[in-house]
Amino acid sequence: MKSLLITRPLPDAVLEKARGAFQTTVRLNNMPMQSDELRDALRNFDLVLPSLGDAFDAQVFADVSAPRCKLLANFGVGYNHINVEAAAKANVLVSNTPGAVxxxxxxxxxxxxxxxxxxxxxxxxxxxxxxxxxxxxxxxxxxxxxxxxxxxxxxxxxxxxxxxxxxxxxxxxxxxxxxxxxxxxxxxxxxxxxxxxxxxxxxxxxxxxxxxxxxxxxxxxxxxxxxxxxxxxxxxxxxxxxxxxxxxxxxxxxxxxxxxxxxxxxxxxxxxxxxxxxxxxLPHLGTAALEIRTQMGLMAVGNLLAYEQGETPPNLV
Known part of the structure; x- marks a missing residue:
């Protein structure tokens, strides 16, 4: 069973789905991951479900030459906090959650x-x-x-x-x-x-x-x-x-x-x-409804499941 890091607490239905398929660790902190956390995530987990503000930039990938992580299944449609080009060079896929938002x-x-x-x-x-x-x-x-x-x-x-x-x-x-x-x-x-x-x-x-x-x-x-x-x-x-x-x-x-x-x-x-x-x-309320955040999370987990099953994640960026 592959290991998964979820970088923020998510709705219960999402966590239940993730835990049924992966060895899941949930980071119990609502603030964006900091420098060492970002690098440790790439080194220590097979898969990561990050969110807005988790800045996987070019320097992070440069510091982790051979990441264990193979997919960043972003929670959200926007992914400008992830350097997709640097991720690709490190053989890390990136997906997002369009439509749900x-x-x-x-x-x-x-x-x-x-x-x-x-x-x-x-x-x-x-x-x-x-x-x-x-x-x-x-x-x-x-x-x-x-x-x-x-x-x-x-x-x-x-x-x-x-x-x-x-x-x-x-x-x-x-x-x-x-x-x-x-x-x-x-x-x-x-x-x-x-x-x-x-x-x-x-x-x-x-x-x-x-x-x-x-x-x-x-x-x-x-x-x-x-x-x-x-x-x-x-x-x-x-x-x-x-x-x-x-x-x-x-x-x-x-x-x-x-x-x-x-x-x-x-x-x-x-x-x-x-x-x-x-x-x-407003305090960034764009998708702040339980059913929407649940849909987003389930879509992110769906991307992870597709990868786990050897398929192309449906929302690759």
């Missing part, structure tokens, strides 16, 4: 769109602080979302799910920026540049993958061309946003507001951002 992440995007546009976070803070003086006709006027235009940056599975919700649920016109044209079941206009998209929409949603190609994609230039009433939403990866530029845009009221589920230096959120009323801040 799509609807849950799209739902959180809609939560952020509505909370930001309708100033829901600000309103809740007002009530909790005991400062609400009662209803009046001009109280906390926000932006009506229905019938507006949404811009999706990155029209993959999650981007399409967000666009679908916006179009069918709120009658929003859809524009998007993507490397290729998408055949969609609803009207959508593809724009050639991100700046053109940012300039034309009422809500701009970041749904791009993480990685070197998208780091600081959303910077002062993008926030500078957005309309003054427009809202920026990020449910992708924190590093796709130059956080200091977003803070400046919000402080100077250059944009209408923002809704964030991820952060550039997560879990650190700068004081300047936390002090602003025109931003909604």
């Amino acid at each position: 799509t609807d849950a992440t799209a739902d959180v995007a809609m939560t952020l769109i509505l909370m930001s546009a309708r100033r829901a976070g600000e309103g809740e803070r007002l009530v909790r602080a005991g400062q609400w003086k009662g209803w009046h006709p001009t109280q906390m006027l926000g932006m009506h979302v229905s019938g507006k235009t949404v811009g999706i940056a990155g029209m993959g599975r999650i981007g399409q799910a967000i666009a679908q919700r916006c179009h069918y649920g709120f009658g929003m016109a859809v524009k998007y920026w993507n490397r290729s044209e998408k055949d969609l079941p609803f009207a959508a206009e593809r724009l050639e540049s991100l700046s053109a998209l940012a300039a034309q929409v009422d809500v701009l949603v970041a749904a791009v993958p993480g990685g070197a190609e998208t780091q600081h994609l959303f910077d002062a230039e993008i926030f500078g061309v957005m309309q003054s009433h427009a809202h920026f939403i990020n449910i992708s990866r924190g590093e796709v946003v130059k956080e200091s530029a977003l803070v400046a845009a919000l402080q100077n009221n250059e944009i209408g507001g923002a809704g964030l589920d991820v952060y550039e230096f997560e879990p650190r959120v700068p004081d300047a951002l936390r002090k602003l009323d025109n931003v909604t801040l």
Whole structure:
């Protein structure tokens, strides 16, 4: 029976499935693995089920010349914390869990769109602080979302799910920026540049993958061309946003507001951002539903089982 390290506690159903097939060790720590732990994982286990923040970078693989581990079955769709090229050179496969995260992440995007546009976070803070003086006709006027235009940056599975919700649920016109044209079941206009998209929409949603190609994609230039009433939403990866530029845009009221589920230096959120009323801040809740996290875990274990049985894991990256 092959040995398996699961780097974070996971739902019971996932652990039960893993323990039925592998000699399973669960790391009882919710923080990302540190330097020595990463190297020990490659040396001491046949298989590893890592998660966001477990930084298997090129140096880790360079320090472990002949890893015992043959598969990193990542828990999550994003895998930019794993250097796939370095893993391949070390004969380590990498898989992920696409599909399972799509609807849950799209739902959180809609939560952020509505909370930001309708100033829901600000309103809740007002009530909790005991400062609400009662209803009046001009109280906390926000932006009506229905019938507006949404811009999706990155029209993959999650981007399409967000666009679908916006179009069918709120009658929003859809524009998007993507490397290729998408055949969609609803009207959508593809724009050639991100700046053109940012300039034309009422809500701009970041749904791009993480990685070197998208780091600081959303910077002062993008926030500078957005309309003054427009809202920026990020449910992708924190590093796709130059956080200091977003803070400046919000402080100077250059944009209408923002809704964030991820952060550039997560879990650190700068004081300047936390002090602003025109931003909604969530603690990376994108897939935080028991059934979704269970599906993700079972998909990761499915990748491990396929490898164990001599088959190609269905979600190799």
